[in-house]
Amino acid sequence: MPRGPVRARSRLRRTPVPLVLAAAVAALTLLPLVYIVVSTVDVGWSGIRELVFRPRVGELLWNTARLVGGTVLLCAALGVGAAWLVERTALPGRRTWHVLLVAPLAVPAFVTSYAWISVLPGLDTYAGALLVVTLSYFPFVYLPVVAAFRGLDPALEETARGLGLSGWAVFRRVQLPQLRVALLGGSLLVALHVLAEFGALQMLRYATFTTAIYDQYRATFNGPGATTLAGVLVLLCLALLLAELRLRGRHGYARTGAGVARTGRPVRLGALTLPSLLALAVLVGLSLVVPLGSLGTWLVCGSSTDLEVGALVTTTGTTLGLAAAAAAVTTAMALPTGWLAVRARGRLTTLLERSTYLGSSVPAIVIALALVTIAIDVTPWVYQTVPVLLAAYAILFLPRAIVPVRSAVEQSPRLYDDVAASLGSSAPDRLRRVTLPLLAPGIGAGAALVFLAVVTELTATLLLAPTGTTTLATAFWSASSALEYGAAAPYAVVMVLLSAPATVLLSHDARRGLTT
Template sequence: MAVAALALLPLGYIVWYSADLGWAGIRELVLRPRVGELLWNTLRLVLGTVVCCGVLGVGAAWLVERSSVPARRIWHVLLVAPLAVPAFVNSYAWISLLPGLDTYAGALLVVTLSYFPFVYLPVAAAFRGLDPALEDTARGLGLSTWAVFLRVQLPQLRVALLGGGLLVALHLLAEFGALQMLRYPTFTTAIYDQYRATFNGPGATMLAGVLVLLCLVLLIAEIRLRGRRGYARSGRGAPRPVRPVALRRLTAPALLALGTLVGLAVAVPLWSLGYWMARGAGSAVDWADLGSTTSTTLGLAAAAAAITTAMALPAGWLAVRARGRVATLLERSTYLGSSVPGIVVALALVTVSIRVTPWLYQTVPVLLAAYAILFLPRAIVTVRSAVEQAPPLYDDVAASLGASAPDRLRRITLPLLAPGIGAGAALVFLAVVTELTATLLLAPTGTRTLATAFWAASSAVDYGAAAPYAVIMVLLSAPATVLLSRDARRGLTT
């Protein structure tokens, strides 16, 4: 219950503040032209990005999973690789090369190149789970390749496509660094600017409330659009091998399309980082500051990973070993907190710490609490999976032999759950390394992480000084790309 209460703190704060402000205050702060402009900017960017990511993700997944394009394993890894480059680093790479990219089209380009893997990954996985017999039957009935895609494959990809689109939309609503660098105003950038400029609690909180409502609308819309129609096979049977569609004369255009996408999403950012690293090498790089910033980041990430994983243990354990409405409610409530953008979480913790516990304002515990709220589901998912695979029989046998509960936890339960605990800690660790928004607002004075140091240098248009911090973040994020692509790569044939 304590873990669930912490996860729901941002939502509870916004609801309480709105009720305290009253309808008249809400109407005065929300129903104004500036909010309308921010709503228009946010919605058109979300819609455009989801559509573009859907087209690119589905098209790339079809080429890799269902066509005869050469080197499909390599293309799969390259199409997941953009996730190793944080969106605000990608934005820095593009805006440093093309300063005139601070338009709607520029923002659409950068965020699409950063987020399309969120659609590609689930759609590629869904392609691998489709029954090839349905496609062969459709072709036997005279349908063309395009008709088979529209009438047989695409309906079965609905859940994966909607899920990926939801991830893209939620990430975009929470995105701050990339859009602030591109000078594209949305609710997230407006909340940050208002907080930094005037510490306007009511105005920033009401903008945060509108942003949370948009997140809830997206969640409900995804559930409604997903529907209840199922496409599961009645039995595994004998798996039929997939026969890739021969591209023939379209092989060269397909390779060109994949190469262009990977080049824009991966090669351009990496080339830009290399260019600015070389430019920055001419000036003195403060290696001592770089080392201390890296160690601070790793220390915070390690602490956040340990605390968040420890908080995930009771929720994941109860969800499996004590199934029921209360346990399910407690577990699912932790996901609601992470669906709130990081800037809203930070704003709630700032206000609560100032009003309730002023001695904790701008301290490491508040920052770690923000990390836990934002990334708790990443640990719970892996811990719950480990609990489901750990048979309770061993614990029962140890109890019958007289082992105490702490002894059983130390000698049996934790060793059995170690793989899931390690995976969850690794996911939280990598997420904290590149977290920007909450760290900017909550980090103690004088505390610099890789993300905040990069942000300070890039905001001062010192691209050469910002490059080393970006390179280290990319190197630390690279293992996540390998983990994401490993399981999918096993399902591919050469």
């Protein structure tokens, strides 16, 4: 038998507690998928046929598919084009443009939708929905592509130019194939976000599966119709995941050696400098200046701005408390999975880790629907309580904690733990005095990412928050749904301010590789 599996089994036998905890975490994250499968079986084939094969579902499928397809294409074009200008050309102010192109991630999509619909009330069309979600999500393509551009070997491009290829031919035949993994990964993120988007599309009155599930749930309180629609939505998500894996392929474009650490010569834009600057200015203006300008206008001039400061402070405190609790719980849940994925690497631990990613790819509306049903049918005493809401946050955002925790485990030497054990230190003592201090940076990064995600989470909070519990997102949603745009603005401003650190973190590493 190969040594790898033997060593993995040996390590798992020595670490039964982390294994049990990681299995419990994986079971929780897969709970919504199990719920969908069981509920679908209960409905039966005749019920499924009656609920799925009807004109309304066909309309939702068309609306969702064309929105996802259009958004992915536009985000890919904008992300790749902006990344090429910032990373590969001698564009003036590249570092500033980079930060501005990442900054739209600090504005939640439903806030962007609110800003546009309050300025242009007639934007509740397919074109309006396409505009809003594209402006909200194109940074998901821009970020990985700009990082991929930085890692390309300039020698390949120089060789291609030496063979007489034009600039466009070099991009199409040399650069673009090497960007495929980054482009597909970013496009997958965009597609999954659009499938899961609720607030922005509900505000624009653009019907998709997510908005229909919410309306069905509110109308029939988790009837078979909502469950069936949720099953179709999950199938769409799984189809996207499989398509991305298939399109990515197995070809690699990494260098075979370290080579010479140098960057390619920036392309001189010449007469295209001014049009390029204008194009980026329009993109930043539409995605950032319009939402922030609209917020400022409604905050100062809105007729419904009579907001009690005490209400804003209380709501902010509630949001920060829930975000802090979710960050602590989710990071604690990520520890055994991240630790086992490195220290006891094997098929079982890899399966447990990937299960958390699969569970988190399920839209928030489906996770909330599953937890509501399970809470009512199995544990009614926890229905509409904080633990259920924290469980939803954990399922949604667990990968954001696992990735940095696993990275920290990779970088912490096993030797220190072995030495402490040889000196007679118990397992809990080693955890407290050796393991946790070494993993502190990864734990902190994961907790920060979860914290910032919870601050702007809307869909699960709307369905699962205890009665009387109001967060910044739900308070904003209530005011904007009542067309009280001035009253909604302060909550949106606080959310943007709390989300801004995430933008700084995302742009920090890339900024170091750019020159003005």
